[in-house]
Amino acid sequence: MFANNEIGTIQPINEIGKIAKKHKVAFHTDCVQAIGNIKIDVKEMRIDSLSLSAHKFYGPKGIGILYVRDGINFRKFINGGHQEQNKRAGTENVPGIVGLGKALELANNKLEKNNKYVYELRQYMINELVNRIGDIKINGDLEKRLPGNISVSLKGVEADNILTELDSKEIYISTGSACTTGSIESSHVLKAIGLTDTEAHSTIRISIGKNNTKEEIDIVIKELERIVKKLRKLSVLYN
Numbered sequence: 001m002f003a004n005n006e007i008g009t010i011q012p013i014n015e016i017g018k019i020a021k022k023h024k025v026a027f028h029t030d031c032v033q034a035i036g037n038i039k040i041d042v043k044e045m046r047i048d049s050l051s052l053s054a055h056k057f058y059g060p061k062g063i064g065i066l067y068v069r070d071g072i073n074f075r076k077f078i079n080g081g082h083q084e085q086n087k088r089a090g091t092e093n094v095p096g097i098v099g100l101g102k103a104l105e106l107a108n109n110k111l112e113k114n115n116k117y118v119y120e121l122r123q124y125m126i127n128e129l130v131n132r133i134g135d136i137k138i139n140g141d142l143e144k145r146l147p148g149n150i151s152v153s154l155k156g157v158e159a160d161n162i163l164t165e166l167d168s169k170e171i172y173i174s175t176g177s178a179c180t181t182g183s184i185e186s187s188h189v190l191k192a193i194g195l196t197d198t199e200a201h202s203t204i205r206i207s208i209g210k211n212n213t214k215e216e217i218d219i220v221i222k223e224l225e226r227i228v229k230k231l232r233k234l235s236v237l238y239n
Contacts, residue, residue: 002034002050006189006205007140008149010038017046026072032056032064036107037115037146048072054096058210059103063096114210119147121208121217126150128221133228139193139203148208151190153199156238157231162204165227171220174205 003010013029020027028049031040036057042050049072053064068074080089107114129136135155154162159175166173186200195203208217232238 002029002031002040003038003146004140004189005033006187007151007193008033008145009140010034010144010146013047014045020048021046033146035104036111037148039111042067042069049074054100054103057103057107060096060099063093063100065100110210115147118208118210118212121212121214122148122150124214125206125208125217125221126152128217129224132221132225137199139190139195150206150208151203152206153190153195153203154228155199155202156235157202157228159202159204161231162224162227166220166223169223171223173207173220175203 001011002013016029017027019025026048027046028051029047031050032053033056034040035052040047040050047067047069049066049068051064051066055061074087076087076089078089083089083092126138129150129152130138133154137153137155139151139153140149163173163175186195186197187203190200190203191197206220
């Protein structure tokens with residue numbers, strides 16, 4: 001995984017690629033979160049194959065890419081026709097492919113500008129959360145992370161209760177990754193970095209994008225401050 005979808009941590013892919021190359025190991029990386037946020041050079045990073053999804057860089061949903069370096073063989077995963085060089089049967093989604101290509105072009109052309117804007121919004125939000133709410137923990141690396149990712153544990157509250165309250169205000173965040181939606185188990189990612197089950201269940205993930213504004217960030221902070229204070233007053237454990 002090039003960049004973690006829950007806590008935003010960016011992995012040392014270049015170094016991993018060197019190790020894989022040294023030992024003649026085929027190297028695949030999941031770039032779904034990274035594409036559109038990080039410059040990726042498959043030759044420099046010694047990447048043999050990578051996967052990405054268009055909706056992560058404002059393209060259409062339901063379309064993605066599997067890049068495979070020449071000379072890398074793999075079994076086809078959908079049997080039937082001979083489309084996609086006999087690797088994936090089925091008629092190509094041409095409108096989706098065109099939309100993905102254009103979205104990726106736009107994302108790459110404005111990568112630095114968008115990253116700077118989103119990063120500044122994120123830092124502003126983190127500072128406000130720390131100063132106005134308190135008893136919080138920012139999860140993940142503070143530097144080597146995706147520009148729009150905030151994973152924060154709020155002591156004394158259940159994340160699900162926060163989501164319900166924010167949802168009523170048409171503010172949409174999550175308690176973890178979409179891949180684990182519906183699971184009542186604590187996030188394996190949060191547990192792997194040392195959080196307890198209680199801390200994991202008090203963790204929310206906020207995603208900031210290029211279309212968000214400082215005014216919107218202020219609204220979210222104000223609502224979070226109100227909700228957390230309310231829930232902490234009701235929490236026997238916190239008090």
